[in-house]
Amino acid sequence: MPELPEVETVRRTLLEGGLVGRRIRRVSVLHPDAVRHPSPASFASDLEGQAITDIGRRGKYLLLELEDGLLVAHLRMTGRLWLSEPDAEALSHTHVVLDLDDGRQLRFRDVRRFGGFHLVSRLDDPAAPRGLRELGPEPQDLTRRELAEACLRHPRLAVKGLLLDQRVVAGLGNIYVDEALHRARVHPLRSCGSLGRKELSAIARALREVLAQALANRGTTFLDFRDGAGEPGAFQEFLRVYRREGLPCRSCGAPIAKSRVAGRGTHFCPECQKGDGSPSSTAPSPTTTRSRPARISSSSKGAR
């Protein structure tokens, strides 16, 4: 599932593949759901004839800059965007194909059809996805202070839920939140209000480190992720907790646990990430809140 390192890898491989400077000759919308704005017909006619002038990224959004406008792509869970030879096999679930002026094609495929395109005039176009306009800072730019302020706004939220909120910090998903919290030795259920300065610093640092390592390995591929050249990533080999339930922690050997936090499957080491609410060794703020378990799944009503 493409998160920041995967989307950035797609961006870089599309750049390396020479997408910038190419002109779009023809647009085929094979499944209208993939085009979120404007209508598929306008999408095609507005795109045709335009050159791609640059490729950017914000959070998990890929930004194809055009001579006149901006093509915003989001891959969500299973989306793929890659440069293809025109005679390459037509994979099922291919929803959009852009024919380029060098004979190649930019293809978009998405089995689950969660992903798609917005064609807008610019980043702050009201027609751009709201999520893009409300995006928080990139993880590389996230300071401890910003994290602390977000914690102040959501003191009772589990820290995992905070990090998944794209308005707080952009580009994180389930894999890298679990990985970063393990590196920071913070339990995913810890309430934001209970986190001390050192823990917030550790989280911000762990985010930078794990994302840099994932990017160096061209992202994580379990099944679906492929880069802009159709190649899988390799970071799955280096994951410490994600999808490692029952396997030994790479730090201490204890079996990795799995539970559900903020509605997501959540992996952590019960030894390295102690305390689902209580201040552990490092918390410098001595008193304040007594350990509060910050239970997330308190379905008080008849849910289910």
Place this chain on the structure above:
DNA sequence: ACATATTCCTGGGGGC
């Protein structure tokens, strides 16, 4: 206003 649940979607895996 806030936090959580539901919804979208399909392939894969477990159970039988």
Place this chain on the structure above:
DNA sequence: TGCCCCCAGGAATATG
């Protein structure tokens, strides 16, 4: 072998 059900989850939307 095949069917059924559940699960994966980003982010918009609904609900409490």
